Amino acid sequence: MKNLGFLFAANLAIWGGIVFYIFTLMKRNRALRRDLDLIQETVKKESGK
């Protein structure tokens, strides 16, 4: 069971990397979603007039 540290480090890097990327994607997704909803609402309101 020697070198367990290396295995742990490699796993940390991979999972950390992927999870971090997914996290940033989600964050951007949410922000854009909000923007989109806001604009869609305004457009709908304006075209309703």
Added chain:
Amino acid sequence: MNSFFGQVRAIVWKDFLTEFKTRELFSSMFVFAVLVILIFIFSVDLSLVNSEEVGPGVLWVAVIFAGTLGLNRSFTLEKENSGLQGLLLAPIDRAAIYFGKMLSNLIFFLVMEAFILPVFMVFFNIDLLSNLGPLLLVLLIGTLGFSALGTLLSSLSSNLKTREIMLPLLLYPLMVPIAIGAVRLTEQVLTGGALGDMMNWVGLILCFDVIYLAVSIMTIDHILED
């Protein structure tokens, strides 16, 4: 076809005329290359290493660094007063513009190399004259690939705000095959070996030259139009 070469010649003629008047391109490239060689000599103790082994690398690094300077300059020249737009308005093929710029870059690089070689010979104490023929051949095929890819990428990066930074960032990783191959071949030539023993490298560099000339002709239309 005749007019195609006429147009390419006109562009090369124009670049040379400009260069003869200003000499800014050549002088800056040459001085910069000498500086690169000097810095390397300071950073490597020549009494400890074999100069035939270190020399080729230094020579090519100097050529590529100085060449990048020239590439940047060559397209900013076209951007002043929108000269490039004038070229685009002329009834010529986009490929002729590429070939014209590529050829004048190539010739400038070769002239610069011709001036650097004596400096290199003296500083590194290497006898170039006995192997001059193969050495020139190696310099020619390596520089051809460099200017083929360099002209394509500098025409691309000349449209960017950060062109001076982006050109080397894009160019250098793609230059890896030529950088390695040309250094190997130069080393072989300088140590008196036959070029025929390293035909795989010659083939690789020629492949590079052909691929990038072909890709440039196919994609230059997309880069030059708005």
Added chain:
Amino acid sequence: MSAEHELEEEETGTRPGEGGQVLFWLTAVGFVGALAAIFVFVPTEVTEGIVQRIMYFHVPCAWVAFFAFFIVFFCSVLFLWRREREWDIYAHASAEIGMLFCSLVLITGPIWAKPIWGVWWTWDPRLTLTLVLWLIYAAYLMLRLQTAEGSARAKYCAVVGIVGALDIPLIHFSVLWWGSQHPAPKIITSEGLGSGIDTSMGITLLVALGAFTLVYFLLMSLRVNIEKMKDEIDRLKKQRLYSN
């Protein structure tokens, strides 16, 4: 007006649809399977010990990176040919994901190499190629970052995507021939993986490869979705801007 609107929303697919759900669950299952295979099923390799398990992540990461860069090339060619924004989006998304996995390869490689080879890094052809690839696509993404959005950016990036991919075989051969002049890694060459492989290891590697490929597609769908949402916002903004 409103009916037309809803139709367009369907088309751009900004909300995760049925397909996205299936892909997500498939990936999740694949992953649990891969983890189980790597940490429970497969026996510890005799010579390399426990560190060898890194390989089951490292190799799939490398595979996904290469696959992603191939997709960049493919979409770049299609973009220059068809001039459709769609292909530019795919190329962009794939380059970004390829960079992620390429980085992971470069990080996990040395972590594996240190206990096995005794050094963090050696100029082995495969390592060198991966490093150069990383640099090429880093430049590609920087080019995207520094150019204003629009058809010009898409064209420049497509050209770099094509040029970069065509360079890969040349780089491969050059670093291969170059590396052969340097001393080979001391303890075990990277060749050791392929030769000493047995069935359970093979199965585990295959499962991991499958799982990581699914992750690639999942990330692609997320990333493409973001880009399409941006386009939709731009479209709506423009519609408001010129609504006279």
Added chain:
Amino acid sequence: MVQTDAPPSNEFAIESKGLRKQFGLIEALRGVEFRLRAGEFLTIFGPNGAGKTTLLGILSSLTRPTAGQARVAGYDVTDNDPRMRREIGVISHASFLYPDLTALENLVFYARLYGLADPEAVALRGLEEVELSLRRHDKVGTFSRGMVQRVSIARAMIHNPSILFLDEPYTGLDQHASLLLERHLKELKTEKRTVVMTTHDFGRGLEMADRVAIQVKGRFAKFLDRADAGDAAAFERLYIDTVEGVL
């Protein structure tokens, strides 16, 4: 590429249908439609950012339209046909000249690019026409704005084009240069060349025009015969009303 040797005959020198051009979020052109007969002089007025330069860019095949069609001298502008570029000349605020070369060398260079016989003679003749033959051996970089513009006129006319695009040619010109330019434009008119000019100068723009267009927000808001446009004062009122109406 399949090409026939005879240029396509067409009674309209310029035809544009639903031209659109988008730069990122901004739509520079939003459906420009007009037709211009050979030999007509069109002046386009419009506020800054109306897309006048973009329109000329598309018509001179420098810029590719996002949508729509345009035919110039019978050639589709998106075909990228070198023969179409032989028919057009462009004068814009950028001179397209190399500052380190002399006036003569610049013109010789362009004459060669256009594949003209005896480039030196053609270049000299061009310089004589813009009254600069005395300074033919001086670098363009040392010239004043007016002189540069005159060389630029000679450059645009060197291959004797049938269609000319002028993008705000009066900007930055002194009195003398403006007069020279005006004289040239009048010559172009008598030579029955098709001209499209954009300008902010009502008097000069109206003087030579056969047709007048007011371009606002990427569209031709008005496209009139010169006779319907009235005198300069009346047209200025029309212009302001049109622009304010659209904005």
